[in-house]
Amino acid sequence: MTTRIPLMAGNWKMNLNHLEAIAQVQKLSQYLTDAKHDFATAEAAVLVPYTDLRSVQTLVDSDNLPIEYGAQDVSEHASGAYTGDISADMLKSLGVKFCAVGHSERREYYGETDALVNAKVRALAAADIVSIVCVGEALEIRKAGNHVPYTVDSLKGSIADLSPEELAKTVIAYEPVWAIGTGEVATPADAQEVIGALREAIAEMYDADVADAMRILYGGSVKSGNVAEIMAEKDIDGALVGGASLDPEEFSKIVRFADHA
Numbered sequence: 001m002t003t004r005i006p007l008m009a010g011n012w013k014m015n016l017n018h019l020e021a022i023a024q025v026q027k028l029s030q031y032l033t034d035a036k037h038d039f040a041t042a043e044a045a046v047l048v049p050y051t052d053l054r055s056v057q058t059l060v061d062s063d064n065l066p067i068e069y070g071a072q073d074v075s076e077h078a079s080g081a082y083t084g085d086i087s088a089d090m091l092k093s094l095g096v097k098f099c100a101v102g103h104s105e106r107r108e109y110y111g112e113t114d115a116l117v118n119a120k121v122r123a124l125a126a127a128d129i130v131s132i133v134c135v136g137e138a139l140e141i142r143k144a145g146n147h148v149p150y151t152v153d154s155l156k157g158s159i160a161d162l163s164p165e166e167l168a169k170t171v172i173a174y175e176p177v178w179a180i181g182t183g184e185v186a187t188p189a190d191a192q193e194v195i196g197a198l199r200e201a202i203a204e205m206y207d208a209d210v211a212d213a214m215r216i217l218y219g220g221s222v223k224s225g226n227v228a229e230i231m232a233e234k235d236i237d238g239a240l241v242g243g244a245s246l247d248p249e250e251f252s253k254i255v256r257f258a259d260h261a
């Protein structure tokens with residue numbers, strides 16, 4: 001019997017400055033509190049720009065908010081002459097719990113490879129930060145019918161040689177590139193097909209218990225109107241949400257997916 005607690009993570013991308021971030025998190029928290037959301041049934045996290053982290057940390061700590069927060073990327077290096085980079089330890093000192101790694105926008109615009117993603121996941125695990133490892137295929141790969149092997153290979157490269165302890169500090173997000181920010185949602189069955197295959201791959205690499213404990217999210221044009229049917233699939237443990245996470249009321253409804261199941 002699985003004990004995976006659903007996770008709804010909002011990826012703000014390069015939106016909202018630190019003042020806007022404070023207002024956004026306050027509103028999100030208010031919507032969830034007003035609705036008496038039980039965070040034991042679904043966690044809510046926001047992945048914010050680096051410049052918002054200190055403000056979000058101060059708000060969450062001072063008001064004791066049940067919202068979790070994180071970053072959208074990290075350096076694979078621990079410290080040194082890497083101009084512009086931010087280390088896992090720097091994130092840790094800001095109370096960061098989650099960090100996205102290998103988002104398709106980073107893979108596409110900055111050439112991030114599975115090997116680099118793997119190095120970043122290790123750096124985060126060493127700092128006790130949970131990686132949200134993103135994998136997913138482009139439209140041509142899906143059209144050619146290669147989406148399952150492609151995504152499984154990408155996952156294997158991204159989590160290669162992680163110890164079970166390191167792997168326990170990761171969440172996987174299946175995000176088909178053609179469904180991100182496009183309004184095109186994979187059908188629940190499409191998402192389940194790939195996510196089920198990812199869980200099987202983890203079982204082969206580790207064992208059934210490790211695979212059963214792993215949270216695997218779906219991402220790609222998730223909204224309050226489609227989240228319940230996606231969450232009804234047996235292997236889907238939450239969502240990575242871009243556009244809809246910028247509207248706090250809409251995101252609160254996604255977090256409360258069980259209400260409109």
Ligand code: PEP
Nearest residue numbers: 180181219220221242243
């Ligand atoms: C994302 O950025 O990870 C994402 C899934 O975006 P959207 O929800 O806007 O498709």
